[in-house]
């Protein structure tokens with residue numbers, strides 16, 4: 001499998017812009033809190049590591065990954081936020097609920113990004129089991145929260161560069 005031995009959070013091969021000039025929203029789902037808490041820690045520390053100011057990071061929690069959609073929308077309506085990082089963990093249960101939640105969140109967050117014309121980052125784990133989630137929240141496959149933060153920095157910097165052109 002593609003991710004068999006890969007640390008998905010290895011960004012040593014890319015340059016990450018200075019995160020300082022921008023304002024970041026982070027919305028974190030409470031479902032599977034041990035995992036989403038690790039995603040949040042990774043994202044927050046990654047923002048700080050790349051120069052973001054603590055006073056420029058606005059963090060809110062929502063009940064579940066489905067509510068990340070409304071949370072991101074509400075956050076972007078206020079606070080003059082430049083980008084929102086959405087962190088969640090959806091784990092397959094006995095029913096097809098998993099499928100509906102995952103599809104709804106992916107589509108919903110895309111729509112929020114287009115509505116506000118700002119980067120909305122999909123930092124949601126969608127796994128078969130809990131171990132796969134732990135592996136991607138600071139385990140052998142890295143931390144999806146780190147990836148989401150770096151993606152946010154890159155996208156908000158790109159938007160800033162293109163602002164005078166578009």
Ligand SMILES: Nc1c(NC[C@H](O)[C@H](O)[C@H](O)CO)[nH]c(=O)[nH]c1=O
Nearest residue numbers: 029031063064065066088089090091
């Ligand atoms: N099963 C998981 C959920 N389910 C809850 C939904 O996200 C939502 O809060 C509910 O349907 C009410 O609207 N959420 C997760 O984040 N992770 C799961 O594994």
Ligand SMILES: CC(=O)[C@@H](O)COP(=O)(O)O
Nearest residue numbers: 091092093094095097098
């Ligand atoms: C993704 C979910 O909502 C899921 O964990 C709920 O579990 P179940 O499908 O067994 O009701």
